[in-house]
Amino acid sequence: MNIVLFESQEIVGNTVFLEGRRAQHIVKVLRAKPGDNVRVGCINGKMGCGVIKNSNPRQPYSVVLEISLKQSPEPTPQIDIILALPRPVMFKRILRHATALGIGRLYVVNANRVEKSFWDASVMQESFYRKHLIRGLEQAVDTRLPTISFHKGFKPFVESTLPIMSSGYRNLLLAHPDVQSTLSVIFSNQSGRTLLAVGPEGGWVDYERARMQEAGFSMFSIGPRILDVETAVAALHGMVSLLSSATRN
Amino acid sequence: MNIVLFESQEIVGNTVFLEGRRAQHIVKVLRAKPGDNVRVGCINGKMGCGVIKNSNPRQPYSVVLEISLKQSPEPTPQIDIILALPRPVMFKRILRHATALGIGRLYVVNANRVEKSFWDASVMQESFYRKHLIRGLEQAVDTRLPTISFHKGFKPFVESTLPIMSSGYRNLLLAHPDVQSTLSVIFSNQSGRTLLAVGPEGGWVDYERARMQEAGFSMFSIGPRILDVETAVAALHGMVSLLSSATRN
Numbered sequence: 001m002n003i004v005l006f007e008s009q010e011i012v013g014n015t016v017f018l019e020g021r022r023a024q025h026i027v028k029v030l031r032a033k034p035g036d037n038v039r040v041g042c043i044n045g046k047m048g049c050g051v052i053k054n055s056n057p058r059q060p061y062s063v064v065l066e067i068s069l070k071q072s073p074e075p076t077p078q079i080d081i082i083l084a085l086p087r088p089v090m091f092k093r094i095l096r097h098a099t100a101l102g103i104g105r106l107y108v109v110n111a112n113r114v115e116k117s118f119w120d121a122s123v124m125q126e127s128f129y130r131k132h133l134i135r136g137l138e139q140a141v142d143t144r145l146p147t148i149s150f151h152k153g154f155k156p157f158v159e160s161t162l163p164i165m166s167s168g169y170r171n172l173l174l175a176h177p178d179v180q181s182t183l184s185v186i187f188s189n190q191s192g193r194t195l196l197a198v199g200p201e202g203g204w205v206d207y208e209r210a211r212m213q214e215a216g217f218s219m220f221s222i223g224p225r226i227l228d229v230e231t232a233v234a235a236l237h238g239m240v241s242l243l244s245s246a247t248r249n
Numbered sequence: 250m251n252i253v254l255f256e257s258q259e260i261v262g263n264t265v266f267l268e269g270r271r272a273q274h275i276v277k278v279l280r281a282k283p284g285d286n287v288r289v290g291c292i293n294g295k296m297g298c299g300v301i302k303n304s305n306p307r308q309p310y311s312v313v314l315e316i317s318l319k320q321s322p323e324p325t326p327q328i329d330i331i332l333a334l335p336r337p338v339m340f341k342r343i344l345r346h347a348t349a350l351g352i353g354r355l356y357v358v359n360a361n362r363v364e365k366s367f368w369d370a371s372v373m374q375e376s377f378y379r380k381h382l383i384r385g386l387e388q389a390v391d392t393r394l395p396t397i398s399f400h401k402g403f404k405p406f407v408e409s410t411l412p413i414m415s416s417g418y419r420n421l422l423l424a425h426p427d428v429q430s431t432l433s434v435i436f437s438n439q440s441g442r443t444l445l446a447v448g449p450e451g452g453w454v455d456y457e458r459a460r461m462q463e464a465g466f467s468m469f470s471i472g473p474r475i476l477d478v479e480t481a482v483a484a485l486h487g488m489v490s491l492l493s494s495a496t497r498n
Contacts, residue, residue, distance in 0.1 A: 097477075097479075100474065101474070102474055139475060141473070141475055182494060183491060184494070184495045222487075223490075225323075225349065225350070226390055227388065228349065228388055231346045231388075231483050234483030235483045235487030235490070238471075238485060238487030238491075239487040239490070239491045241484070242433060242487075242488045242491055242492070243491070245431060245433070
């Protein structure tokens with residue numbers, strides 16, 4: 001936890017009262033005492049510093065912070081991701097990693113090779129996914145939650161949702177092992193947002209790739225090695241970030 | 250498991266007898282039956298195909314494969330990593346991810362911000378780490394195990410080990426948040442191997458960075474976001490791979 005985050009409704013005047021995980025982090029990990037400063041931020045709002053006015057250093061841990069929020073978060077990351085829903089345990093980690101790496105939006109979609117049972121879980125409920133997004137923000141020192149949406153039908157997603165949103169992107173990219181093009185070759189060096197599609201374990205089926213290409217996506221390969229989705233998301237994010245930042249410089 | 254791997258000493262004539270995890274994968278996940286082919290490989294050797302001669306489709310699962318190994322693995326990846334020892338649970342995942350992404354060597358080193366207790370565990374024993382490397386090979390479809398070495402003293406590592414090996418690298422790179430240079434700027438586009446140093450949670454301390462710079466490492470930043478080590482390894486590997494492959498094209 002590199003920043004202590006709270007919701008706007010937790011702010012009373014200029015103080016925030018913390019218990020549980022966040023208070024424990026301040027008291028036990030940071031070993032911060034009354035008078036000390038900690039980095040804080042309001043979710044989807046500004047960052048700043050919190051002065052500890054009071055704390056209970058034993059269980060149940062509690063901390064009262066007097067906060068001052070003046071710093072705007074970094075601009076929204078230039079990358080959004082389309083992700084075929086992975087199994088829940090991996091999905092949680094991807095939510096955390098992708099948020100830490102920095103994404104603006106995450107479109108979670110169905111695909112032929114997504115197991116039906118993955119959709120049965122409570123994955124689409126905010127009470128499930130929001131805490132993993134917040135873990136990512138706490139890691140990266142950011143306050144801006146990615147927007148997340150779920151699309152249980154692949155066909156309505158490519159036919160109705162993609163056409164509306166795709167014009168907002170400079171690059172529409174789909175990673176797939178069996179193609180010749182590399183990312184460096186197909187990446188447009190003009191500035192703009194990138195939408196990166198990452199398939200399920202086993203990959204997109206032919207029909208899905210064809211529909212994504214019709215929707216304007218370019219396919220590229222990162223070589224013959226097969227990566228699990230979790231590793232692929234982080235490695236691909238690194239590649240796209242590098243190309244995007246080269247554009248900005 | 251995208252390839253079924255075995256040790257050379259498991260090969261008897263041209264057959265391999267499998268039980269446990271690998272047999273279960275072939276029978277239950279691949280649903281392969283006698284006469285079917287599966288992709289196989291000998292660890293640190295060739296890849297090829299295995300024909301199922303016999304199997305027990307119920308517990309205890311077992312499979313007899315007749316193998317033919319003709320395909321050499323891909324060349325050794327162009328990237329090696331220096332990694333400050335992370336906590337064991339994260340170390341296991343990094344071993345798997347880094348092997349899947351493709352590395353030649355992994356130097357696991359001590360650093361000021363590595364908790365001493367991390368070295369107490371059995372992490373340095375082959376019986377601990379080898380299975381995680383193999384999981385990475387099974388994911389990526391490779392047979393070539395990365396070489397792994399442990400360096401419990403940071404000082405002897407930078408003073409004795411680094412000078413000997415560093416001449417074998419074109420790029421010696423150290424990721425650190427508080428520097429101006431970006432990876433694209435400092436990366437040498439001439440072909441050759443890259444050695445990438447990834448610090449502990451909290452980063453390298455000043456002394457360590459100074460010593461690494463003396464040893465020839467260039468520092469670069471990937472921006473203000475703080476990543477956990479696991480995410481950083483995959484994202485940085487992606488970036489270096491992209492720059493290395495651009496060199497080769």
